[in-house]
Amino acid sequence: MDELDRRVFRLAVPAFGTLAAEPLYRLVDTAVVGRLGTDQLGGLAIAVSVLSLVVASSNFITYGTTERVARRLGAGRTTEAANVGMQSLWLAGFVGVVAVPLLVVGARPVSSALGARDEVLDFAVTYLQISALSVPFVVLSLAAQGVQRGASDYRTPFLILLCSNIVNVVVELVLVFGFDLGIAGAAWSTVVAQTGAGLAFLVVVRRQVAPATMRRPNWVEMAPLLSAGRHLLLRVGSMLAVFTGATALAARVDDATLGAHQIAVTMFLFLALTLDALAVPAQTLVAEELGRDAATNEALALARRVVRLSVLVAAGLALVLAATAPLLARVFTTDDAVISRTVPALLFLAAVMLPGAVAFAYDGILIGCGDYRFIGLAAFGYLVAVVPIAVAVVAVPSLGIAGIWIGLTLWMVLRAVVNHLRTAAVLTAP
Numbered sequence: 001m002d003e004l005d006r007r008v009f010r011l012a013v014p015a016f017g018t019l020a021a022e023p024l025y026r027l028v029d030t031a032v033v034g035r036l037g038t039d040q041l042g043g044l045a046i047a048v049s050v051l052s053l054v055v056a057s058s059n060f061i062t063y064g065t066t067e068r069v070a071r072r073l074g075a076g077r078t079t080e081a082a083n084v085g086m087q088s089l090w091l092a093g094f095v096g097v098v099a100v101p102l103l104v105v106g107a108r109p110v111s112s113a114l115g116a117r118d119e120v121l122d123f124a125v126t127y128l129q130i131s132a133l134s135v136p137f138v139v140l141s142l143a144a145q146g147v148q149r150g151a152s153d154y155r156t157p158f159l160i161l162l163c164s165n166i167v168n169v170v171v172e173l174v175l176v177f178g179f180d181l182g183i184a185g186a187a188w189s190t191v192v193a194q195t196g197a198g199l200a201f202l203v204v205v206r207r208q209v210a211p212a213t214m215r216r217p218n219w220v221e222m223a224p225l226l227s228a229g230r231h232l233l234l235r236v237g238s239m240l241a242v243f244t245g246a247t248a249l250a251a252r253v254d255d256a257t258l259g260a261h262q263i264a265v266t267m268f269l270f271l272a273l274t275l276d277a278l279a280v281p282a283q284t285l286v287a288e289e290l291g292r293d294a295a296t297n298e299a300l301a302l303a304r305r306v307v308r309l310s311v312l313v314a315a316g317l318a319l320v321l322a323a324t325a326p327l328l329a330r331v332f333t334t335d336d337a338v339i340s341r342t343v344p345a346l347l348f349l350a351a352v353m354l355p356g357a358v359a360f361a362y363d364g365i366l367i368g369c370g371d372y373r374f375i376g377l378a379a380f381g382y383l384v385a386v387v388p389i390a391v392a393v394v395a396v397p398s399l400g401i402a403g404i405w406i407g408l409t410l411w412m413v414l415r416a417v418v419n420h421l422r423t424a425a426v427l428t429a430p
Helices: 003-019 021-033 038-057 059-074 078-113 118-150 155-178 182-204 219-253 255-291 296-332 336-368 372-395 397-427
Strands: none
Touching (some): 003 021, 003 255, 021 038, 118 155, 118 255, 219 372, 255 397, 296 336, 296 397, 336 372
């Protein structure tokens, strides 16, 4: 391992903790709620799909802020970097405030549209309406993380989110099992933890935005974030549409398939972000080099290194996941019907790890290059490409969990191939 590898890993280790925070909230919720019953687990699956769409759609604030802050700091323009951070926080505040009433009012119709019925629908609405209260603090946290990442500070966000997850575990166990609040207790524990994290981020980020000369909302300064956000929203929306659509397909098969799919998706989000932890530092490092007007050959060397490291990590994760799939299924549920469907889904997930490593690594490089337009359009293209598989699962329900995860596997392979070709074209262009 040379200095470049060490540099990537120094940022990747805390980046993993930061990225894994949201899936860890859901992982704990899934493990706890899975013990309450299959209907509760199904309701959680629907609610989490909606919340994941909202949070992931707001990730454009993090990515756009990281790239813009890092470029300006790389060029030595500290005040401009602080202005970007301040406007990012204002934009996050606006997004969060608008999201809450939309989620509360739309909880039932949206959950129903995703296939929730009867008691599953009631549990989904309960979890979604309560969890909506923490969304403004989550979005503010995303903006603050973008500022900290742009300044190459990955450690502080990691520590804040680590503490937040510990609080979530303790409060959830007390509320769900001590006070017998059921799925509502799981939702309230997440609200408490995420609100605390948001307030902590607002305190920490003050140092980075202190030099800012633009303290009030400035739409001209927000415009570049919104422009990048338009393409990144298309990217995230297309990606989440794939997973939300997969959840809706699972809900239309049967409740056991829906519960199994929720377990597999929760594991995917956790393991995928382990790989994304190697890609995220590439965003900062590439943007810094470009801010210094560095040659693209340095970025190309970084891209190759990140891909190599990601594939090695993915291979290890795939082997462990395949070997422990039967045990993992029983960790989340005692329902035999859910277990029988979870094991094959986890085996498909193990196969997804390798192309996923390549796709995520190149995503990080392309975001660091500011290639937002391509990223958005390509993601929409991947979504269109897997629609025929979704149609097949609806037409032939017996395909079940296997049909759904075959589609997800092909989707990831397509992402890996196209991202590889695009990165080579961007970084070798004269």
